[in-house]
Amino acid sequence: MARLVMKFGGTSVADPARIRAxxxxxxxxxxxxxxxxxxxxxxxxxxxxxxxxxxxxAPFYDAREYDAVVSSGENVTAGLMALMLQQMxxxxxxxxxxxxxxxxxxxxxxxxxxxxxxxxxxxxxxxxMRVAVVAGFQGLSPEGRITTLGRGGSDTTAVxxxxxxxxxxxxxxxxxxxxYTTDPRICARARRLDRIAFEEMLELASxxxxxxxxxxxxxxxxxxxxxxxxxxxxxxxxGSGTLVCGEEEIMESRVxxxxxxxxxxxxxxLSSVADRPGIAAAIFEPLAEAGVNVDMIVxxxxxxxxxxxxxxxxxxxxxxxxxxxNAVREAGNLNFAELSANTEVAKVSVVGIGMRSHxxxxxxMFRALYDEGIxxxxxxxxxxxxxxxxxxxxxxxxxxxxxxxFELEKAG
Amino acid sequence: MARLVMKFGGTSVADPARIRAxxxxxxxxxxxxxxxxxxxxxxxxxxxxxxxxxxxxAPFYDAREYDAVVSSGENVTAGLMALMLQQMxxxxxxxxxxxxxxxxxxxxxxxxxxxxxxxxxxxxxxxxMRVAVVAGFQGLSPEGRITTLGRGGSDTTAVxxxxxxxxxxxxxxxxxxxxYTTDPRICARARRLDRIAFEEMLELASxxxxxxxxxxxxxxxxxxxxxxxxxxxxxxxxGSGTLVCGEEEIMESRVxxxxxxxxxxxxxxLSSVADRPGIAAAIFEPLAEAGVNVDMIVxxxxxxxxxxxxxxxxxxxxxxxxxxxNAVREAGNLNFAELSANTEVAKVSVVGIGMRSHxxxxxxMFRALYDEGIxxxxxxxxxxxxxxxxxxxxxxxxxxxxxxxFELEKAG
Numbered sequence: 142m143a144r145l146v147m148k149f150g151g152t153s154v155a156d157p158a159r160i161r162a163x164x165x166x167x168x169x170x171x172x173x174x175x176x177x178x179x180x181x182x183x184x185x186x187x188x189x190x191x192x193x194x195x196x197x198x199a200p201f202y203d204a205r206e207y208d209a210v211v212s213s214g215e216n217v218t219a220g221l222m223a224l225m226l227q228q229m230x231x232x233x234x235x236x237x238x239x240x241x242x243x244x245x246x247x248x249x250x251x252x253x254x255x256x257x258x259x260x261x262x263x264x265x266x267x268x269x270m271r272v273a274v275v276a277g278f279q280g281l282s283p284e285g286r287i288t289t290l291g292r293g294g295s296d297t298t299a300v301x302x303x304x305x306x307x308x309x310x311x312x313x314x315x316x317x318x319x320x321y322t323t324d325p326r327i328c329a330r331a332r333r334l335d336r337i338a339f340e341e342m343l344e345l346a347s348x349x350x351x352x353x354x355x356x357x358x359x360x361x362x363x364x365x366x367x368x369x370x371x372x373x374x375x376x377x378x379x380g381s382g383t384l385v386c387g388e389e390e391i392m393e394s395r396v397x398x399x400x401x402x403x404x405x406x407x408x409x410x411l412s413s414v415a416d417r418p419g420i421a422a423a424i425f426e427p428l429a430e431a432g433v434n435v436d437m438i439v440x441x442x443x444x445x446x447x448x449x450x451x452x453x454x455x456x457x458x459x460x461x462x463x464x465x466x467n468a469v470r471e472a473g474n475l476n477f478a479e480l481s482a483n484t485e486v487a488k489v490s491v492v493g494i495g496m497r498s499h500x501x502x503x504x505x506m507f508r509a510l511y512d513e514g515i516x517x518x519x520x521x522x523x524x525x526x527x528x529x530x531x532x533x534x535x536x537x538x539x540x541x542x543x544x545x546x547f548e549l550e551k552a553g
Numbered sequence: 554m555a556r557l558v559m560k561f562g563g564t565s566v567a568d569p570a571r572i573r574a575x576x577x578x579x580x581x582x583x584x585x586x587x588x589x590x591x592x593x594x595x596x597x598x599x600x601x602x603x604x605x606x607x608x609x610x611a612p613f614y615d616a617r618e619y620d621a622v623v624s625s626g627e628n629v630t631a632g633l634m635a636l637m638l639q640q641m642x643x644x645x646x647x648x649x650x651x652x653x654x655x656x657x658x659x660x661x662x663x664x665x666x667x668x669x670x671x672x673x674x675x676x677x678x679x680x681x682m683r684v685a686v687v688a689g690f691q692g693l694s695p696e697g698r699i700t701t702l703g704r705g706g707s708d709t710t711a712v713x714x715x716x717x718x719x720x721x722x723x724x725x726x727x728x729x730x731x732x733y734t735t736d737p738r739i740c741a742r743a744r745r746l747d748r749i750a751f752e753e754m755l756e757l758a759s760x761x762x763x764x765x766x767x768x769x770x771x772x773x774x775x776x777x778x779x780x781x782x783x784x785x786x787x788x789x790x791x792g793s794g795t796l797v798c799g800e801e802e803i804m805e806s807r808v809x810x811x812x813x814x815x816x817x818x819x820x821x822x823l824s825s826v827a828d829r830p831g832i833a834a835a836i837f838e839p840l841a842e843a844g845v846n847v848d849m850i851v852x853x854x855x856x857x858x859x860x861x862x863x864x865x866x867x868x869x870x871x872x873x874x875x876x877x878x879n880a881v882r883e884a885g886n887l888n889f890a891e892l893s894a895n896t897e898v899a900k901v902s903v904v905g906i907g908m909r910s911h912x913x914x915x916x917x918m919f920r921a922l923y924d925e926g927i928x929x930x931x932x933x934x935x936x937x938x939x940x941x942x943x944x945x946x947x948x949x950x951x952x953x954x955x956x957x958x959f960e961l962e963k964a965g
Contacts, residue, residue, distance in 0.1 A: 210632035220622035224611040
C-alpha cells in the first residue's frame with residue numbers, strides 16, 4: 142500500500158477540536174488507500190511554556206534535562222491524535238521517539254538524526270494498523286537519553302520518516318496555505334506557488350520565509366522526498382498548497398520564483414586593513430569563535446596594500462562582533478583604521494533555478510532598484526540567488542519593485 | 554551512604570518557585586550525607602487537564618494511549634527538579650519510567666509494579682551522582698509501552714523505590730502536615746499523630762483519610778519501609794509529620810488511634826430472602842459482576858426459612874446494584890419480597906491496633922453514640938476496626954463524640 146507522511150504543526154493540534162479537524166484529513170487519506178505516518182508537534186504554545194520553565198529555573202541548563210522537559214508536549218498530542226483516529230474507527234497507535242526508536246547523535250537541543258528503525262512500525266502495518274502517529278521533534282541518544290532536534294524539528298522528523306519508509310510524499314500541514322512568491326504582508330500581489338524546487342526553497346527558507354525548517358528541506362532534497370506545504374485550516378482537500386520537489390518535476394522553470402528579505406541585518410566595515418595573505422582568516426576565525434553568523438562578505442579594491450573589508454551579520458550579534466575584532470586588534474593580530482557598524486540595513490534577494498540558464502537577471506534587478514532610487518550597498522550572488530544589502534527604510538519598496546519587475550504575480 | 558526516598562506531590566512541584574522550595578529540602582538531605590531518590594508527581598492540575606483532553610476526544614479510550622498522554626506531566630517535573638538541583642550544585646539527573654526501567658504488567662491505567670532495575674541508577678550513584686529524580690506514576694509494560702499506576706500512583710512508585718534501594722525511609726511531601734486522629738474540618742480537637750502503624754493507616758486510608766494511596770501503604774507494610782507524611786509548605790525540617798511504620802516501632806500502642814468516616818454510603822436491604830445454602834453467592838456474585846463494591850454485609854436472624862440480607866455500597870453504585878439484583882430475580886435465580894435502598898447513611902469507624910489486646914472498645918463506642926441519641930443501623934468489626942452505619946445527618950456529631958470518648962485529643 143502506498144505510504145504517506147502527514148505532519149501537523151502546533152496550531153493544527155492546538156486543542157481537541159483542531160486535532161479532530163486534522164484527524165479527519167488523515168482519515169480521508171486512509172480511505173483513499175494510503176497507510177499513513179502522522180508526525181505531530183506539541184500544542185501551540187506548550188513548548189514555549191516548557192522552555193520558559195527551564196529558563197526560569199536554570200539559565201545555563203543541562204541540555205539533557207532541557208530535552209527531557211521540552212519533548213513532553215509532543216507525547217501528549219501523539220497519544221491524543223491516535224485516540225481521535227481510533228474514535229473515527231481508523232486503526233492507529235502512537236509512538237514516542239524512544240519507542241520507534243528514532244536514533245540521533247548526542248547533540249542535545251540540536252541533535253542530528255542517525256537512523257530510524259522501521260521494524261516495530263512495519264510489523265504493526267502488517268497487522269492491519271493504518272496510521273502510526275509519531276511524536277515529532279524528539280529522538281533517542283546513544284546513551285539512552287531523550288534528544289530534541291531544535292526548534293521546528295518536527296518538519297525534519299516528518300521528512301526523515303518519509304525517506305525511511307519510502308513515502309510517496311510528505312505533507313506539512315501548517316497555518317499558512319503554501320509558499321508565496323514573497324511575503325503577502327509586504328506585497329499584496331504575492332502569489333502562492335504551485336511548485337518550487339528544493340534549492341529555491343532552501344534559499345527562501347534561510348532568507349526568512351519561515352515556512353519549513355531549513356534542515357527538513359536539505360533532507361528532502363538529499364532523499365528526493367516531495368514535500369507539500371498546505372494549511373490544516375480548510376476542510377477541502379483539493380491538492381492545494383505548494384509542492385517542494387526536485388527541479389525535474391517542474392516543467393518550465395521560471396527565471397525567478399520568489400523575492401525574500403531579511404530585516405534584521407547589520408553591515409560592518411573594517412577600513413584600511415593591511416592586505417596580506419591570511420588576513421581574511423585573521424578576521425573571520427575570531428568572529429566564528431564568538432558565534433557571529435557572518436553572511437555576506439565583500440572585499441573592496443585594494444589601494445597601496447590596504448583594503449576595506451565589509452560583512453553583514455544579524456543585528457543582535459553586532460556587539461559580539463565588535464568585541465571580538467577589537468580584542469584581535471589589541472592582541473596585535475589585526476591592524477585596521479576603523480570599525481564602523483551600520484545597523485540600518487536590510488537584505489533583499491531574488492531566488493530562482495531558472496537563473497542558471499538565463500542571463501540578465503542581475504541587470505534587471507539592479508535596474509528595478511535604480512528606478513526606485515534605492516542605493517545598493519553590498520551585492521552577493523550564488524547560482525540561483527542574487528542578494529543586495531540596502532537601507533532598511535527601502536526594504537518594502539524594494540520587495541514590491543522586484544516582485545513587479547519579474548512579473549511574479551503571473552502564474553508560471 | 555544511607556539512602557532516602559523523597560516524594561513530592563503536585564502542589565509541591567506546582568511551579569518553579571514550589572520546585573525550588575522542594576529542591577532545597579532535597580539539598581539539605583544531601584548535605585546531611587544521604588543519597589536521595591526523588592519521586593515527583595505532575596504539576597498540580599496538569600494530570601486532570603490531560604485526562605480532560607482524553608475524555609473529550611474518546612469517552613471509551615484505548616488505555617494504552619491514555620497512559621501515553623497522562624504520564625507526560627511527570628516527565629516535565631522530573632527534568633525541572635533535576636535542573637533545579639543542578640542549579641544548587643547538587644549532582645542530579647532525571648529518569649523517566651521506561652529509562653529506569655520500572656517494569657509493570659500490562660494493566661494500563663492501573664498497572665502493578667513487577668520489578669525495578671537498579672543498575673543504571675546505581676552506576677550513577679557510584680560515579681558521584683547524589684540525587685536520582687524519577688518521574689512517578691509511570692512504568693514500562695512487557696510490550697514496551699508506557700503504563701500508569703492509577704491515580705495517586707506516585708506514592709506507590711516512591712515506596713517501591715524505597716524497597717528496591719533499601720532506603721532508610723520514604724518521605725512523602727504533600728499539602729497536609731501528617732495524619733490526624735480524625736478530619737480537623739469535622740473535629741477541631743483532632744491531633745496530628747507522631748506515629749501510626751501500617752495496619753491502622755490502611756484502615757484509615759481505605760475509609761476516606763486520603764493522605765496516602767492505599768496500595769503504597771500495603772507495599773510499605775510488605776517491605777517494612779517506614780513512610781513519613783509531611784508538608785512541603787514549611788521551611789523548617791524538624792522531623793515533623795507522621796511516621797507510618799511497623800507496630801513494633803510504636804512503643805505503647807493506643808487502644809484507638811483515629812476515627813474515620815465515609816459520607817457517600819448507601820444501605821440496601823433484600824427482605825424475606827429464602828434462607829438456603831448458596832444464597833449469599835446468588836446475591837453477591839451478580840453484584841461483583843456489575844462492578845458494585847460491597848462493603849459491610851449483615852444477615853439478620855432467619856425466621857421460618859426466610860432472612861433479610863443488608864449490605865452497604867458507595868451511593869453512586871446503587872442503580873447498578875438494583876439493576877443487577879432485579880435481573881437475577883427476573884431470571885428466577887433469587888427470590889425476595891422487597892429491595893429497599895437507604896441513601897441517607899454514613900459510615901463511622903474507630904481504628905487502633907491496641908484493640909487487639911483491649912476489651913471494651915465496642916461497648917465504649919456504642920455507649921458514646923447512645924449518649925448522643927444516635928441509632929446504629931449496621932455494625933461490622935475487624936481485628937483493629939469497628940464500623941457502624943448511621944443516619945448521615947449524625948455523622949459529624951458521631952465523629953466528635955467518638956473522638957472525645959477515646960480522648961484522642963491527648964498525646965498518646
